[in-house]
Amino acid sequence: MTRNVLVIGLGLIGGSIALALQKAPEVKIVGYDQDENTAKQAEMLNVVHETVIAPEIAAKDADVIIFGTPVNATLVWLDQLKDWQLKSTVIITDTGSTKKAIMQKAAELRAKGITFIGGHPMAGSHKSGILAAKPHLFENAYYMLTPLAGEEIVHMAKLESLLKYTHAKVVSVSAHEHDHMTAVVSHFPHIIAASLVHQLRTEDDNYPMTRSLAAGGFRDITRIASSNPILWRDITLQNRKELLMQLKDWQAEMGRVQQLLEQGEAADIEQYFASAKSVRDELPVGAGAFFTPFDLYVDVPDYAGVIAEVIGYLADEAISITNLRIVESREDVFGVLVISFQTEEDRKRAANCIEKRAKFETYIS
Incomplete structure (x- = not known):
């Protein structure tokens, strides 16, 4: 029996999921994107089996609906979805990088008898758009699911049986755990990178050569500051509470650094760097790292x-x-x-x- 999968949003993530799921047996992938050119490219490149111009019509036959759209757009879609005609067994999921607001909306869907399981494949690329989509984008990366409390095991099993064809490591966490962990390893580092670039800019007047010296090490540390500012505006606002907590901890850590510098004890300073090196060297390489090739x-x-x-x-x-x-x-x-x-x-x-x-x-x- 064929499983019908509707993917709404055919950018890098949505397109890559569509390609990966085509490896599943007896699955038909239907795609929609509000950009007509993107939809045409998706069909021409066989990213999906077919595209539609009215996702609410295709949703009637869908067994799984995946939103590959930014979080703010997904929230709007989920409000519209409340009025769609859906199978009683349909499972809805998303790919957004923050989960609190999404899962609050999921609770509204549950009240209407609709199953929604939050999702976030933690992989990406330096490229974007449908032309960058790859069926193996998620291999060995973590694919985090954030079900509502009390979600039925059969629903989780149904979604996981499909997502296994992405060859990602599927794990389940709460929305709070997700947003906290991604704040630590992804969202807050973007703020730090941006702040370092702003600090460099202030050096221009008195030390204009500083910018010319900002090569290898500085560029590596601040690479993520070149990310899409609109995307990171939204992520920052959506995960503001967690980021404020991280900022408080960071300021405390900087206070510790200030104390080390003021005391000027060589052994303590060396130990600070040695401890950091030890932790950094033990981090997993590649697999599961967020947006890391x-x-x-x-x-x-x-x-x-x-x-x-x-x-x-x-x-x-x-x-x-x-x-x-x-x-x-x-x-x-x-x-x-x-x-x-x-x-x-x-x-x-x-x-x-x-x-x-x-x-x-x-x-x-």
């Missing part, structure tokens, strides 16, 4: 054509890359090529290839 660092000599040479070796062995960049200068690293891969397997193959054919040293940061 599998990066491989390559020590390359400085001669013309070296980058083309390395990429050529990878092309010869059909190893696909998602991004590459050069770490221009950093106090402890020089002449490093950083190549990003979609999977851990690709990174391992690339490391073996480069070390064998180019004789360059590779490592994972």
Whole structure:
């Protein structure tokens, strides 16, 4: 029996889910996007089996409805969905990066007999839009589900049986746990990155050369400050309470740093950095990291054509890359090529290839 899946919002996340779920047996993927060009591209590229111009009509036959839209847009859709004709067994889910407001709306749906299970696949790409969609985008990443308290096991099992084709690690947490954890590892770091960039800007008048020196290390730390400001405006407002708590903790930590500097004890300062290094080195690499690709660092000599040479070796062995960049200068690293891969397997193959054919040293940061 065919399962009908309706995906509303065909950007990077919605499109990638649609592609991944096509691997499930007896599944028909129907897509909708308010941008007509996006919808046409999705159908032309076989991201979905077909597209519709009226999602409320397609929803009548849907067994699962997935909103791949930003949280604010999803909230509007969920209000409209209350009046749609739906199967009594339909399961609704979303992909939003904050969950509190979404799950409050889910409670309203439950009161009307509609099952909604919050979702958040914690993976992404430096690219956006339907053209960047990939069926393996979520492989080895965490896919967090946030069911309402007392959600029936059969509903969870039904959704998980479908999401397993994303090859993500599906885990269930409460909306509060989700918003707190993502505030710590994703949302608040964006604020820190933005604040560092603002601090750099204030140096321009007295020390204009500072900006020119802001290469490797500074660029790596603040890379996420280049993210979509509208997206992060919404995330910040939606998770404001958790972020204020993180800011309070951060200010306390900075007070601790200030005390270390004022006391000027070399051993204490060294221990501060050593402790941070120990925790950082124990973090999981790649799998499950939020919006983090599998990066491989390559020590390359400085001669013309070296980058083309390395990429050529990878092309010869059909190893696909998602991004590459050069770490221009950093106090402890020089002449490093950083190549990003979609999977851990690709990174391992690339490391073996480069070390064998180019004789360059590779490592994972």
